[in-house]
Amino acid sequence: MTTSDGLTTGVRARAKRSVLISGASIAGPALAYWLHRSGFAVTVVEKAGAPRAGGYPIDIRGTAIEVVRRMGILPRLRDAHIDSRRCTFLDADGATVAALSPRAVDGGVGGRDLEVRRGDLAAALHEVVRDDVEFLLDDSVDTFDQSGHGVDVTFRGGGHRTFDLVIGADGMHSYTRESLFGPEGRFHRHLGYCFALFTMPNTFGLSHELVLWNTPGRAAALYAVGDDDELHAFLTFHRPEPPLAASRNPDAQRDLVAAAFADAGWEVPRLVDALRDADDLFFDMAGQIRMPRWSQGRVALVGDAAYAPSFLTGQGSSLALAGAYVLADSLATHREHTAAFAAYERGLREFVAMNQALVDNGGATLFPTTARALEQRDTMLRGLVTLPAATARPAHSALTLPAFTPPLLGDTV
Ligand SMILES: Cc1cc2nc3c(=O)[nH]c(=O)nc-3n(C[C@H](O)[C@H](O)[C@H](O)COP(=O)(O)OP(=O)(O)OC[C@H]3O[C@@H](n4cnc5c(N)ncnc54)[C@H](O)[C@@H]3O)c2cc1C
Numbered sequence: 001m002t003t004s005d006g007l008t009t010g011v012r013a014r015a016k017r018s019v020l021i022s023g024a025s026i027a028g029p030a031l032a033y034w035l036h037r038s039g040f041a042v043t044v045v046e047k048a049g050a051p052r053a054g055g056y057p058i059d060i061r062g063t064a065i066e067v068v069r070r071m072g073i074l075p076r077l078r079d080a081h082i083d084s085r086r087c088t089f090l091d092a093d094g095a096t097v098a099a100l101s102p103r104a105v106d107g108g109v110g111g112r113d114l115e116v117r118r119g120d121l122a123a124a125l126h127e128v129v130r131d132d133v134e135f136l137l138d139d140s141v142d143t144f145d146q147s148g149h150g151v152d153v154t155f156r157g158g159g160h161r162t163f164d165l166v167i168g169a170d171g172m173h174s175y176t177r178e179s180l181f182g183p184e185g186r187f188h189r190h191l192g193y194c195f196a197l198f199t200m201p202n203t204f205g206l207s208h209e210l211v212l213w214n215t216p217g218r219a220a221a222l223y224a225v226g227d228d229d230e231l232h233a234f235l236t237f238h239r240p241e242p243p244l245a246a247s248r249n250p251d252a253q254r255d256l257v258a259a260a261f262a263d264a265g266w267e268v269p270r271l272v273d274a275l276r277d278a279d280d281l282f283f284d285m286a287g288q289i290r291m292p293r294w295s296q297g298r299v300a301l302v303g304d305a306a307y308a309p310s311f312l313t314g315q316g317s318s319l320a321l322a323g324a325y326v327l328a329d330s331l332a333t334h335r336e337h338t339a340a341f342a343a344y345e346r347g348l349r350e351f352v353a354m355n356q357a358l359v360d361n362g363g364a365t366l367f368p369t370t371a372r373a374l375e376q377r378d379t380m381l382r383g384l385v386t387l388p389a390a391t392a393r394p395a396h397s398a399l400t401l402p403a404f405t406p407p408l409l410g411d412t413v
Pocket of ligand 1: 060304305
């Protein structure tokens with residue numbers, strides 16, 4: 001019998017293959033869900049003590065909408081849809097350049113694509129797997145050893161276990177990647193921007209909207225999610241070389257951002273003050289992860305760990321969801337993990353490349369770095385129709401998902 005999600009039921013794998021997934025944000029739980037459904041014994045290890053709640057808004061678009069539909073969580077995510085109504089661009093002095101429908105700016109399809117708080121997506125994903133897979137919270141992998149017939153793993157919490165397969169879903173700064181494939185610098189493509197993200201009180205009276213202030217090479221944004229009394233504040237600035245000294249020191253990060261915005265107009269000084277007080281500062285460099293291969297032996301990577309497209313594309317969560325689905329389907333279809341991982345790459349690489357290319361093809365025009373580019377951007381914005389985009393962008397929807405393959409009987413890895 002085939003269910004509405006395309007999954008054939010009534011077939012059980014004789015010997016359960018075991019898989020450890022490192023990371024329980026977006027890619028990890030989505031992969032856990034599909035692997036459990038195809039007969040794997042799944043363990044998820046997450047270094048945080050609980051799935052992270054709240055968080056900045058993220059988009060779920062195109063192909064990824066189909067993934068969450070097949071998981072049965074689309075209605076819940078529709079309820080959580082933020083439904084931003086306006087995106088206002090400001091010039092250096094705070095005067096309005098253009099006020100547009102957010103869909104006209106991000107290429108999302110009104111009425112179909114979704115924008116939700118990151119924590120709402122993570123919670124929905126966690127809820128559909130938490131009773132079926134083993135979660136090890138507040139722990140992480142210390143060492144991997146592939147010299148035997150599986151992957152011997154030691155945990156920082158002191159445990160030691162062997163799994164048939166390990167999947168790193170541990171994000172942009174993946175420890176799995178660093179341990180198995182080498183230092184991040186080898187795969188990180190710096191896109192020339194640093195950014196700081198934090199929350200601050202909504203003393204601006206903003207509601208259901210995004211306000212974006214630009215000067216060449218600098219942007220400040222305030223995001224009002226619904227009628228929340230907190231705003232998501234975002235400061236980003238051009239920096240051709242990554243400021244490595246500030247990469248792990250929050251005080252140095254605050255100083256760096258404050259210096260970059262020292263003479264800024266509009267309300268930016270208030271944002272910089274709030275940055276000083278924020279206890280939830282997230283600072284990073286905008287970058288992509290580009291790897292020639294996503295697997296090594298019995299270990300593979302999924303989501304940002306393998307192919308982070310950067311926040312400039314707004315496609316990280318969608319890629320994580322689509323990637324988890326394709327990887328699980330490949331593992332359900334192919335006996336040999338090497339064949340499965342090869343099928344995963346064949347099925348997903350082109351889609352990943354299209355999405356990563358969004359930054360080259362103008363996806364970064366929200367943050368022009370020269371006065372001329374900013375002028376051109378503003379002219380383009382003024383000319384944009386305010387109606388929602390009628391059709392999906394190829395990079396959002398070009399991947400057609402296979403019907404999920406039933407588990408193989410008597411499978412080996
Ligand atoms: C400012 C900002 C704005 C963004 N905007 C958008 C947007 O609009 N649309 C969009 O689609 N995406 C957006 N993204 C990107 C999106 O958040 C990511 O692409 C997405 O969350 C990737 O999911 P993931 O599960 O692969 O990785 P992550 O969400 O990074 O999750 C990794 C998980 O692994 C855990 N972990 C890390 N190390 C270890 C370890 N050693 N052991 C165990 N667990 C570990 C972490 O705690 C975390 O739970 C944005 C990102 C940022 C920073």
